[in-house]
Amino acid sequence: MSTWVTQLRKGLMEFCILNLLQHGESYGYEILQSLQKIEELVVTDSTVYPILSRLKKDGYLKVQVKPSSSGPPRRYFSLTALGRQRVQEMNTYWGNLNNGIRKLRKGKPGENE
Amino acid sequence: MSTWVTQLRKGLMEFCILNLLQHGESYGYEILQSLQKIEELVVTDSTVYPILSRLKKDGYLKVQVKPSSSGPPRRYFSLTALGRQRVQEMNTYWGNLNNGIRKLRKGKPGENE
DNA sequence: TTCCGGTATACTGCTTTACGTAGTACTGAG
DNA sequence: CTCAGTACTACGTAAAGCAGTATACCGGAA
Numbered sequence: 001m002s003t004w005v006t007q008l009r010k011g012l013m014e015f016c017i018l019n020l021l022q023h024g025e026s027y028g029y030e031i032l033q034s035l036q037k038i039e040e041l042v043v044t045d046s047t048v049y050p051i052l053s054r055l056k057k058d059g060y061l062k063v064q065v066k067p068s069s070s071g072p073p074r075r076y077f078s079l080t081a082l083g084r085q086r087v088q089e090m091n092t093y094w095g096n097l098n099n100g101i102r103k104l105r106k107g108k109p110g111e112n113e
Numbered sequence: 114m115s116t117w118v119t120q121l122r123k124g125l126m127e128f129c130i131l132n133l134l135q136h137g138e139s140y141g142y143e144i145l146q147s148l149q150k151i152e153e154l155v156v157t158d159s160t161v162y163p164i165l166s167r168l169k170k171d172g173y174l175k176v177q178v179k180p181s182s183s184g185p186p187r188r189y190f191s192l193t194a195l196g197r198q199r200v201q202e203m204n205t206y207w208g209n210l211n212n213g214i215r216k217l218r219k220g221k222p223g224e225n226e
Numbered sequence: 227t228t229c230c231g232g233t234a235t236a237c238t239g240c241t242t243t244a245c246g247t248a249g250t251a252c253t254g255a256g
Numbered sequence: 257c258t259c260a261g262t263a264c265t266a267c268g269t270a271a272a273g274c275a276g277t278a279t280a281c282c283g284g285a286a
Contacts, residue, residue, distance in 0.1 A: 001246080005206070007124030007271055010244050011117050012210075019217050029262050038213040040206070047245055049264060054244090071261035072253045091218075093118070093153070097125075098211065100151040104132050105204075114273080120244060123271050142235050160272055162237060167271090184234030185280045 009043075014051050015094065016041055018060065018079070018087045025064070025078035028052055052077055060086050122156075127164050128207065129154055131173065131192070131200045138177070138191035141165055165190055173199050 020026065020034055032048050035041045052075075055061045060083035064076045079087070133139065133147055145161050148154045165188075168174040173196035177189045192200070 003270070004124050004127070004203070006245060006269090008128070008210075009246095010123040010271080011120030013245075014117070015121070016214065016217055019214070022218075023220065027262080028264095032262095038216060040210045040213040041217070044246065045263075046247070046249095046265080050244080053264085068253085068262075070254065072251090072263065074262070090117070094214075097121075097153045100153040101129065101132070101207075103151060104129055104154070105135075107136065116243070119242085119272060122273095123244080126272070140235080141237095157273060158236075159238080159274070159276095163271080166237085181234070181280080183281065185236065185278090187235070 013041075013043060013047055014055065015090050017048070017051055018055070018083065018090065021061070021077060021079050021083070022087055025076045027074040027076050029074070031077075055083070059083075126154075126156060126160055127168065128203050130161070130164055131168070131196065131203065134174070134190060134192050134196070135200055138189045140187040140189050142187070144190075168196070172196075 016035065017031060020031055026034070028045065028049055031052075032043065032045050035043050035048070052061065056063060056077065059080060061077045062080050064078070065073050066076055068074045129148065130144060133144060139147070141158065141162055144165075145156065145158050148156050148161070165174065169176060169190065172193060174190045175193050177191070178186050179189055181187045
């Protein structure tokens with residue numbers, strides 16, 4: 001992966017995972033596969049698991065372990081209230097950021113106020 | 114600045130600066146001020162200068178020093194052919210990335226193919 | 227005139243943080 | 257026993273940002 005993309009992803013994978021979990025609980029391995037389906041978001045498990053731990057530690061996710069009939073028990077993660085709020089804020093910021101960048105591309109900022 | 118934003122910006126500031134320079138040459142201090150005008154892109158000079166050095170070292174920018182009547186000489190940066198190509202690619206990637214994230218938010222990826 | 231403070235302009239060292247590679251480990255089915 | 261499913265960790269790397277440095281010019285005070 002180009003080094004730029006690696007850098008660009010910082011913070012972004014966390015953002016993606018939180019957005020994914022808005023659709024309902026999921027576990028690491030499944031999240032990983034969901035992300036594989038979008039070319040620009042392909043990641044490895046060593047990226048996903050640390051993010052999940054971090055988000056849990058910070059109170060954005062909660063875990064519930066459930067047995068799997070096809071492997072070790074799954075750790076299902078779901079958003080806490082704090083987590084839902086966080087995604088909201090992140091989505092807002094992401095939108096603004098995109099607007100900013102669009103402005104930047106259109107013309108020098110300040111030329112349109 | 115929230116730590117998330119700091120991380121999110123990795124790779125992004127470089128992207129922004131290259132896009133800015135598509136409008137014509139500019140020097141560090143001026144680039145800095147152009148970015149200040151967009152709330153989400155406010156940055157300090159200690160972020161901008163290293164990026165400019167890096168981009169020059171990698172052949173994406175070229176420099177031309179010109180005297181200033183109000184301070185030390187300015188180092189004007191402008192895109193090289195390679196640089197122009199790079200911005201192009203980055204913009205494409207950025208567009209795809211946004212699509213991917215939009216998909217992620219709409220529904221679990223894979224549910225719409 | 228000389229000095230001084232402020233602004234324009236440029237740079238660097240060090241810290242912090244997240245992604246990614248590589249490696250480990252355990253469970254259940256065939 | 258091997259393979260897929262599932263989870264985790266150690267370590268290296270690279271970019272953003274804080275804090276500090278340095279130089280050129282200008283306008284006002286002494």
